[in-house]
Each structure stands twice: as structure tokens, then as C-alpha cells.
Amino acid sequence: MAKRESNVDRVYEALRRMAADFAFKPDQRINESALSEVLGASRTPLREALNRLVAEGFLTFQNNRGFFCRPLTPSYILDLYEARVAVECEALRIACSRASDVDIAGFADYLDRMEPDYQSATELEELLSLDESFHTRLVQLSGNSELERMLKNLNGRIRYIRLIDLKRMRDQADGQAPGDVSAHRKVLDALRSRNVSAAVEALRSHIEKRREEATEAVRIAFSQLYVPDE
Amino acid sequence: MAKRESNVDRVYEALRRMAADFAFKPDQRINESALSEVLGASRTPLREALNRLVAEGFLTFQNNRGFFCRPLTPSYILDLYEARVAVECEALRIACSRASDVDIAGFADYLDRMEPDYQSATELEELLSLDESFHTRLVQLSGNSELERMLKNLNGRIRYIRLIDLKRMRDQADGQAPGDVSAHRKVLDALRSRNVSAAVEALRSHIEKRREEATEAVRIAFSQLYVPDE
DNA sequence: GTGTTCAAAATTGTATACAATTAAAAATTC
DNA sequence: GAATTTTTAATTGTATACAATTTTGAACAC
Numbered sequence: 001m002a003k004r005e006s007n008v009d010r011v012y013e014a015l016r017r018m019a020a021d022f023a024f025k026p027d028q029r030i031n032e033s034a035l036s037e038v039l040g041a042s043r044t045p046l047r048e049a050l051n052r053l054v055a056e057g058f059l060t061f062q063n064n065r066g067f068f069c070r071p072l073t074p075s076y077i078l079d080l081y082e083a084r085v086a087v088e089c090e091a092l093r094i095a096c097s098r099a100s101d102v103d104i105a106g107f108a109d110y111l112d113r114m115e116p117d118y119q120s121a122t123e124l125e126e127l128l129s130l131d132e133s134f135h136t137r138l139v140q141l142s143g144n145s146e147l148e149r150m151l152k153n154l155n156g157r158i159r160y161i162r163l164i165d166l167k168r169m170r171d172q173a174d175g176q177a178p179g180d181v182s183a184h185r186k187v188l189d190a191l192r193s194r195n196v197s198a199a200v201e202a203l204r205s206h207i208e209k210r211r212e213e214a215t216e217a218v219r220i221a222f223s224q225l226y227v228p229d230e
Numbered sequence: 231m232a233k234r235e236s237n238v239d240r241v242y243e244a245l246r247r248m249a250a251d252f253a254f255k256p257d258q259r260i261n262e263s264a265l266s267e268v269l270g271a272s273r274t275p276l277r278e279a280l281n282r283l284v285a286e287g288f289l290t291f292q293n294n295r296g297f298f299c300r301p302l303t304p305s306y307i308l309d310l311y312e313a314r315v316a317v318e319c320e321a322l323r324i325a326c327s328r329a330s331d332v333d334i335a336g337f338a339d340y341l342d343r344m345e346p347d348y349q350s351a352t353e354l355e356e357l358l359s360l361d362e363s364f365h366t367r368l369v370q371l372s373g374n375s376e377l378e379r380m381l382k383n384l385n386g387r388i389r390y391i392r393l394i395d396l397k398r399m400r401d402q403a404d405g406q407a408p409g410d411v412s413a414h415r416k417v418l419d420a421l422r423s424r425n426v427s428a429a430v431e432a433l434r435s436h437i438e439k440r441r442e443e444a445t446e447a448v449r450i451a452f453s454q455l456y457v458p459d460e
Numbered sequence: 461g462t463g464t465t466c467a468a469a470a471t472t473g474t475a476t477a478c479a480a481t482t483a484a485a486a487a488t489t490c
Numbered sequence: 491g492a493a494t495t496t497t498t499a500a501t502t503g504t505a506t507a508c509a510a511t512t513t514t515g516a517a518c519a520c
Contacts (some may be wrong), residue, residue, distance in 0.1 A: 006293045006294070006396075006503080007503075007504075008503080010294070014307070022473095030472075031470095031471075033470090033471075033472095034444055041504080041505095042470090042504055042505045042506075043504095043505085043506095044274065044503080044504050044505070044506090045503075045504060045505095048277060048278060048281045048475095049281075051278045051279075051281045051282050051285075052281050052282065052284065053286040054282065054283075054285075055281075055282040055283075055285030055286050055448075057376075057379070061236050063236045063239070063473095063511095064471090064472060064510080064512065065471090065472080065511090065512070065513095066471075066472060066512095069361070076379050078374075079374045079376040079377070080374070080376055081381065082320065082324060082372075082374050082377065083317075083320075083374065083376040086316045086317055086319075086320030086377060087313075087316055087317075089316075090312065090313075090315060090316030090319070090320070091316070094312060097478095100447055102253070108506095123504055138458075139461075142312075144308075144309045144313065146287075146309040146310055146311055146312070146313040146384075147309070147312065147316060149287070149314055150313065150380065154376075172488070197345055230371060236473075237473075237474075238473080238474090261500095261501075262501075262502070263482085263501075263502095270467055271474080271475095272474055272475045272476075273474095273476090274473080274474050274475070274476090275474060275475095277502095277503095293481095293502095294480080294482065294501090294502060294503075295481090295482070295483095295501090295502080296482095296501075296502060300515090387462075396498090
């Protein structure tokens, strides 16, 4: 019987979470020996996991200098959100012409079932997971596993920023409430009537709006990231 | 002074090339010891490189069973080409509204300079490199390094298929000649006049046309891949 | 004080050894 | 002879050791 989760998997998961939450500060050099002690594994499996994270864009690597946390700049955030637009809009376009009525109905059901949770969610993490799952399921409707894979990767790297964004939305409460699913429903309605251009435009403007908010929020993120160690 | 290229880099490059050219057959299990001898490195750096390739989608991995060559199915090819449409069309859209006139002019110059090479190219590899560089440069015009990164990855994984496709184009000579850059020029012209929808549609139909050819060519690829070892 | 050089310490790079696991082969049962 | 168990071999998983390289910092010159 094969062990479900190996040590490398465990290390990888822990590292991905740390990288996603910026437990490493941008551009910080990562000390392998210290990290391997913290994670309870030797450097060999640790480095394998680190290499995976480099390939996925969570970390960077320099010869003979080791692994570094990715930088966090406004243009990096912009790039990630633009990539999301590319992936999600094309997936939606494909879904409009290829997804079955049954699958779309299932997606609509899902949104109906989730809406109460969405509006009553208290934890930001919970809210973010719900939002992520909407977008993930949308891309899954395309049936394209490469697009799905790309979105998962982008979501992982963008997660921290979205958390900051959501937090600000809740605290300020000036624009739409964090639990507002109207934009999602607009996309769904257009998808249901197979109106490609309306669906894509609705999704595009939704993501771009979030991008603008996030770009603003990243300044706040910066100030939080560089809080001195205790 | 830092060594330019490390051993892992060398191993990684060799492996990527092997994977891109399907030197490993689809679903074939990869023997680490044997491979490390061939590549002249121990298993430690080899496995680091293999892990990177898994993260990039060139290989797969199963716990306690090791690394395998990715499968090659028609739906996999479809997914890759659709992902290319997503990445390239969005990059083009961004380039239309953001690239400077100077950069676009530089791109036009590049196409002019390359056209003679394109038409006189005898080696398929050379032709493919020229075609890839057109698409890469187009995406670079967007200034989005995530989209560029995604395209590089897709190109690497799609390379073998395109080679088969080009080969068939040359051998059959029924449709357009392999050196035909008219589709590329159409995209460029629309970009130059900042006509977003015309540019995107031209690019989309170009890639999709290639996808159809490639999907057809993949059957030939299959028969070539499974030639028995000698 | 600033910059340079050199030595010491820390860190990364990789080979190797051995444990854990899986795959293959041989023996056994029916 | 087919199916099952047992044994053996091969392969992967990971710790460790040590070499190569980089970083640190102390001594020194100016």
C-alpha cells in the first residue's frame, strides 16, 4: 500500500503555505539548514520542495546563493492579475460554447447554495476560499486542465494580496460589501444564456476592479510585511 | 565570481530537451540511477531538476514510484493550444493599449529582418525557433513577465508537436508553405493601428488553425513515438 | 572614516550510504 | 497450470559528509 503523503509533500505544502502568506519577507534569503530543522526534514527533501516552488514562481533561486522569497512589487501584482484575466476569460469563453447545460445548472446551484455562507462569513480566510472556489469552478467548466492548473498557481501566489484586499473592504465598508456576489451572478447569467462577449466582459471588469483595489491595498501590505521582527 | 551555469542547470536543460523531444516515451517510468549515469551527475542534483520539470508539467510523479514521462493524448494537446490562445491573446490585447510606438516599430523591423530567413530556412528546428520567437516577442510587448513565463512553458511542452506539424506541412505542401508569415503580418498590422479586436481575432484564428493541424498531426506523432527500440 | 585584503565562518552543491518501499522472481498451494 | 504467497532484487527516500563557494568581519593601508 502506498503512503498517501510523503515527507516531501508535507514539506512542500508547509513551504507553499509559508510562501503564500509571506512568512518569508520579499527578497529574503532562505537558510536551508535552519528551515530544515524547523520543518523536521533534512536538506535533501527540503531542496526538492524548494525547487518545485521556484518552478511555480513562489520563490527565486540564484546559483551558489540559494533560494529567495519572491519580490512583492506593484508591477508583480499587476502581472498576476492580468494573467488571471487571460486564464479566466478564455476559460469562460470556452465554457460558453462547450459546457453542458447540466454542468452550468450545477454551477448555478453551487452559487445559490454558497450565497448565504458568503454573506454570513466572518473569517476572511473563509470568504477568500469561497471566492477562490467560484473562480476555480468557473475555469473547471471549460474542461481545460492546463487553464485550471495555471489558475491554481496564480491563486496561490495572489492569495496574500487578496486577503489584504478583503480586509480593507471589510474595514472600510465604503464600496461593495465583501459578501457581494452580484458580479459573480452577472457572469453566471451571461454564461447561462451563452452570451460569450457579455460573460467575458463581466468577468474581465470584475477581475480588473479587484485588481485596482488590490494595487491600492498592496501599499498597506508593504507596511505590514516590514514590521520588524520581535 | 559566480559560476554562470551550475551542474543542476546543465542537467535540467538536458532533461527539458529530452522531455520536450519525447526522448522519454509517454508514461514511461524514469530510472534515476541509469539517468544519473548518462548525465554524469549524482541522483541528488538529478532529482532536483526532475522536481522542477514536474512543477512545469513536463513530467509526472508518484510517491515511492518515481518520475514518469507525461502522457500524450489529443485532449492534452488541445489544452495546451487553448492555453496558448489565452496567454497570447491577452498579451496582445495589453500590448495594443500599452506598448509604445517605438517598441511596436521594433517588432515590425524584427519581422522584416526575419522574413528572408523564414522563407529560406531548411532545418525544421530553425523554422520552429523563428516561429516561437515571433510569439515570444509578441508577448514580451505586453511587458507582463507572468504571461511571458507561461508562454515559455507552453512552448516547451508543445514543441515536439509543432515539429511534427511543421514536418507534415513541408512534406505535404498542400496548404500554406511552412515559411508563410502572412498570418503574423496580419496580426502586426492590426497591432500597429491599435485595433484590438482585429488583432486578437487574427491571432486567435492563427493559433487555432495551427491547433487543428497539430491535432491531426498528433496521430502521426503517436505512430512515431512507439517505434520499438533497436 | 573609507576602502581593500585576507582569513574564518557560514552556506550551498553534490556524492554517497543506507533505510524504506516497490517490483520482480521463485516457490508453494490448490 | 493458475493463483497466491514468499523471497529476492531493484528502486526510491532521505540523512549525512564533505567539497566548493559565498559571506562575514577583522586587520590593515590610506
